[in-house]
Amino acid sequence: MGGVSAEERDAILAFLQHRDEASFLRLYRPHAPYLLRMALRLVGGRRADAEDSVQEAWLRATRTLAVFRGDAAFRTWLSAILINCCREMRRRPVFDELGTREEPSRNSELAVDLERVIEDLPDGYREVLVLHDLYGHTHAEIAALLEIDPGTSKSQLSRGRAALRKRWLREAEPVQEARR
């Protein structure tokens, strides 16, 4: 399992062997905070949808864990599953009608709700921008995660950054005006 730490490998094998709650939580707890934050960003900040996506991702992961080859890091593998779950969540017809947004953590110094601006980006831009600029994935990794061409990842990032910068500045203007 090249992309998996020895500790993770032990946890995975323990889960496959025991399939009990304790061995599952040994897998779940180290990754749940990361996955939940990623889900919140990918579904536009809706807590209920993010939690549903996380739940579905764990269902799928535990169903297929026995064939996880360990070529990628375990967290990357989980992220790929989660991204698909979030995409399916966004395709639900009632997606835009239901759910309340997570109140983002605010930094009073910034005065600009950057989190909200990111959440409002078009899905394609947001996915790539979040994975690249917030989680540090390379274009090759993003291409594999999203099943797109690396060139598409680059162009989406470029457009996503431009869109974010434009909206970010727009959001910031009233604040700057108010400070004058």
Add this chain to the structure above:
Amino acid sequence: MSDEPDWSPDERAQLDALPRTAAPSQALESRVVRSLREQGLLQPRGAGRLSWTAVAASLAMFVFGAAAGRATSPRPRTSAPAAEGRSYILLLQSGATDPADAGAETRRVAEYAAWARTLRGEGRLLGGEKLADRARVLRGPTVAPREAESDPILGYFVIRARDFDEAERIARSCPHLRHGGIVVVREIEKT
């Protein structure tokens, strides 16, 4: 490389300041655990130790079953049609037994063993083995080998069949397919 200029140091700092994690609630954890149980992906509370080892054991045992078939089944009939023909290998991939159903292991072992005995009795089964999980992938004389402990090939059978169609028919009867597994049929070339 992106055409859009990278973030300024100030912008970058603001992006970096965004949280990478969110605290999941206890309710979410309980919900996930409950849903896994409902789907049979976790053992029921208080159940005995479930046998993923039994999954591995079943794979070992189906081969042992084949070996047992050699010892206990009637000797191959010399007139068996499969005594002539070509050799094929059936590569068994994926296909885990439902981990929530411990009884499924026993049934699965019995199925594989019965299937192997039948083939052996017909003179069609030449051999079979379970493969251990550990695999080492070599890609060239100067490239460091890579450990691949979860290679998808779990085991194999070598059979005799008149032609590819008959080999496929035999493969279709393999219980591995009924357990969500994949069977790849390859003809063995005489060299």
